[in-house]
Amino acid sequence: MVGGGVTTAANGVAWAMIASREALVVDGSPEARRYGGDVTRDEDLFRFDDVVVERFGIRALDGFTACVPATGVTGVAGPSGSGKSTVLRLCNRMEVPTSGQVHFRRTDIATFDPLALRRQVGMVFQRPTPFPGTVRDNLLAAVPHAGRSQMDAALRRASLDLTWLERDATALSGGEAQRVCMARTLITEPDVLLLDEPTSALDAETVHAFEDSVTELTRNGLAVLWVSHDLAQLRRVADMVLRIENGRYAGEERFGGVPGHEEG
Amino acid sequence: MDGDVSIAGLATSLALIGVAAAISLWQRLGLERQILWAATRALVQLLLVGAALALVIEPGRPLVWSWLWIVAMVAYAGDVARRRAPEVPGLLWLAILAFGSGAVITLGVLFGFGVMPLEGRTLVPLAGMMVGNSMTATVLVARRMVEEVRDKRDEVEARLALGQPARQAATPYVRAALRSAVTPQIETTKATGLVFLPGAMTGLILAGVPPTQAVLVQAVVMFLVLGAVASTTVVIALGLVRRLFTPDHRLRWLPRPAER
Numbered sequence: 048m049v050g051g052g053v054t055t056a057a058n059g060v061a062w063a064m065i066a067s068r069e070a071l072v073v074d075g076s077p078e079a080r081r082y083g084g085d086v087t088r089d090e091d092l093f094r095f096d097d098v099v100v101e102r103f104g105i106r107a108l109d110g111f112t113a114c115v116p117a118t119g120v121t122g123v124a125g126p127s128g129s130g131k132s133t134v135l136r137l138c139n140r141m142e143v144p145t146s147g148q149v150h151f152r153r154t155d156i157a158t159f160d161p162l163a164l165r166r167q168v169g170m171v172f173q174r175p176t177p178f179p180g181t182v183r184d185n186l187l188a189a190v191p192h193a194g195r196s197q198m199d200a201a202l203r204r205a206s207l208d209l210t211w212l213e214r215d216a217t218a219l220s221g222g223e224a225q226r227v228c229m230a231r232t233l234i235t236e237p238d239v240l241l242l243d244e245p246t247s248a249l250d251a252e253t254v255h256a257f258e259d260s261v262t263e264l265t266r267n268g269l270a271v272l273w274v275s276h277d278l279a280q281l282r283r284v285a286d287m288v289l290r291i292e293n294g295r296y297a298g299e300e301r302f303g304g305v306p307g308h309e310e311g
Numbered sequence: 312m313d314g315d316v317s318i319a320g321l322a323t324s325l326a327l328i329g330v331a332a333a334i335s336l337w338q339r340l341g342l343e344r345q346i347l348w349a350a351t352r353a354l355v356q357l358l359l360v361g362a363a364l365a366l367v368i369e370p371g372r373p374l375v376w377s378w379l380w381i382v383a384m385v386a387y388a389g390d391v392a393r394r395r396a397p398e399v400p401g402l403l404w405l406a407i408l409a410f411g412s413g414a415v416i417t418l419g420v421l422f423g424f425g426v427m428p429l430e431g432r433t434l435v436p437l438a439g440m441m442v443g444n445s446m447t448a449t450v451l452v453a454r455r456m457v458e459e460v461r462d463k464r465d466e467v468e469a470r471l472a473l474g475q476p477a478r479q480a481a482t483p484y485v486r487a488a489l490r491s492a493v494t495p496q497i498e499t500t501k502a503t504g505l506v507f508l509p510g511a512m513t514g515l516i517l518a519g520v521p522p523t524q525a526v527l528v529q530a531v532v533m534f535l536v537l538g539a540v541a542s543t544t545v546v547i548a549l550g551l552v553r554r555l556f557t558p559d560h561r562l563r564w565l566p567r568p569a570e571r
Contacts, residue, residue: 102564139472141561161559166474176469179483189473228469235473 090117091153092239092270093138098147100133100294107133109294110147117152120261120271122281122288130294131274132173135241138272139168169237173244175224177216182207182227185216189231201234206260222253229260240264242273246280258284325350368431377431381438385410388442392449399453400565401554402547406449409546410442413539417441420538426531437535440511444496444536445543452492452544456551459484461565468562477556485548496540500533509533 093115100108108130115121123131136142137149140161149156156164178185186198193201199209205226216227225245232240242261246254262284265271275281281288282302290297316324328350332343367376389407396402418438422429427437460467463484470480503509504526512529516522555563 103566140559141468141472143559143561161561162474162476165472170469170472172465172469172472174465176465178466178470188470188475231473 091115092117092121092151093156093272094150094153095134095137096148096150098137098144098149100130100137100142101145106294108137108144111291111294111296113289113296113299115272115289116270116287118265118268118270119286120265120273120284122285123272123274123291124276124278124281124288125291125297127276129291131276131291132243133294134289134291135170135243135272135274138239138241139165139170141170166235167237168239168241169232169235170241170243171225171229171232171245174248175219175221175228177219177224177227179217180215181212182214182216182230183212185227185231186212186234189234193234197234201230204233204260204264205230206256222249222257225249225253225257226260229257233264238269240269240271242271244275245273246275247277254280364435368435370432372431374429374431374434377434380435381414384438384442385414388446392446392453395450396454396457398565399457399551400563402453405547405550405554406453408550409449409543410445412546413441413445413543414438416542417535417539421531421535437532440532441535441539445539448492448496448540448544449547451495452488452547453551455488455491456484456548457555457565459487460555460562461567464562471560471562477560477562478552480560481552481556485552489544489548492544493541496537500537503529503533 091114095111095113098108098111099106111130111134113134123134125131133142137144137156138151140156140159143157151159151164151168178188182202183198186193186201190197195209198212202208202211207223207226207230211227216224219227225248229245240261246257249257258280261271261273273281273285278288282300286302288300288302290299328346332346334340335342335346363380366372367380385407388410389403392406393399393403418434418441421427421437422434427433460481467480467484471477509529509532511532512522512525515525515528520528555565557563
């Protein structure tokens with residue numbers, strides 16, 4: 048079996064090659080369809096039941112049905128415009144289904160208070176979105192009375208530290224800004240993290256550092272839903288990948304048995 | 312009165328329109344028809360308004376006619392705002408509400424505290440000044456709000472995603488829009504008398520009122536306008552927050568303006 052870590056560049060590439068060769072792909076198999084279909088499991092984090100999202104007469108999702116397991120990193124892959132981001136946005140109620148249902152831990156997500164839900168289910172966006180002001184201001188925007196130790200913890204989890212606090216958040220590089228956004232999300236202490244192509248604006252080196260810090264976070268029990276158009280990346284970081292095409296579930300790849308990201 | 316304009320005088324002043332049209336012809340701007348049309352239209356509109364105003368505010372006429380005039384003016388202004396900023400959802404009623412609130416606040420102070428006598432001849436022109444001068448700021452704040460929130464959608468949603476309520480998430484953009492809409496009026500207020508002589512004062516002086524008296528009226532009008540601009544724009548900005556966000560704290564999708 049493949050070595051655990053799979054987070055360094057070399058390992059990642061090797062793993063991607065092996066993964067595709069070893070036919071972990073179960074697209075369209077009866078199991079996959081069943082799993083993507085109406086089988087509910089206790090440990091499901093999110094379940095999508097025949098979800099349709101329509102905007103200006105265009106269907107972003109067209110009967111999407113799938114389950115997201117409760118732990119580890121779940122990737123969401125598909126061509127651009129396939130509805131990946133919409134799936135993610137349904138998970139923190141930035142979007143609501145036109146029809147169908149989304150369940151979060153077996154409860155209809157529509158019944159949650161959206162503001163409380165969003166603190167439990169944090170989101171990091173494709174483009175870094177630092178707010179004007181210092182890094183400290185950014186953290187306080189998330190938790191207005193955050194203490195120094197709380198800030199320290201959040202910064203560390205995003206591979207930063209307290210020396211960053213007084214830096215101008217809008218003058219940082221893409222990778223730095225994205226880590227600040229990550230810290231800003233983590234300071235609300237979510238137990239689920241939604242990542243919407245978080246590395247697409249970053250250079251290769253930063254990408255791997257970002258992947259490493261997410262892997263680290265999952266070790267501490269954070270569940271991650273990671274949207275990416277980059278299947279190789281998802282193979283590096285995810286335990287399972289949901290595929291989506293034309294707004295519909297299009298199979299999944301499960302990397303089950305991969306010793307869950309134990310760094311070698 | 313000293314400032315009376317005769318029909319012959321009016322006709323002579325049309326020569327100035329001739330100057331504008333001639334320049335357009337000379338420089339081949341192709342605007343001469345528009346200039347003539349604008350001048351004719353303005354003249355006809357003013358004559359009609361003058362006749363109607365004479366009916367509404369002539370001494371002895373019940374004040375209710377003046378109030379009706381103001382209601383019609385506010386409704387019309389709402390429609391103009393909507394047409395000038397079609398990309399702003401539901402602006403008609405919001406603008407009507409804003410002009411209405413502006414009128415209540417500013418006219419309430421002026422008449423409630425007896426700054427001006429409450430008569431048709433004061434009520435209608437002051438309300439006109441208030442609505443007319445807040446119009447630009449109203450359209451400006453509405454467009455700016457929509458632009459800000461649409462262009463910074465990522466940032467707004469990042470705030471919402473942190474669990475901020477819509478009102479709080481919108482605050483920086485409300486502030487930016489309000490500042491941009493109110494600042495020009497502050498500048499105008501500062502420059503009054505130095506850079507330009509404003510309309511009300513000029514009109515009064517032309518009509519033969521002593522300048523010392525005219526400037527007092529103008530000061531009241533300036534304060535009225537500044538107060539009106541601030542109150543109408545804040546109603547628009549806060550009202551728009553409710554239109555741009557859903558009750559469950561999502562940012563609505565805003566179509567991009569089709570043509571620009």
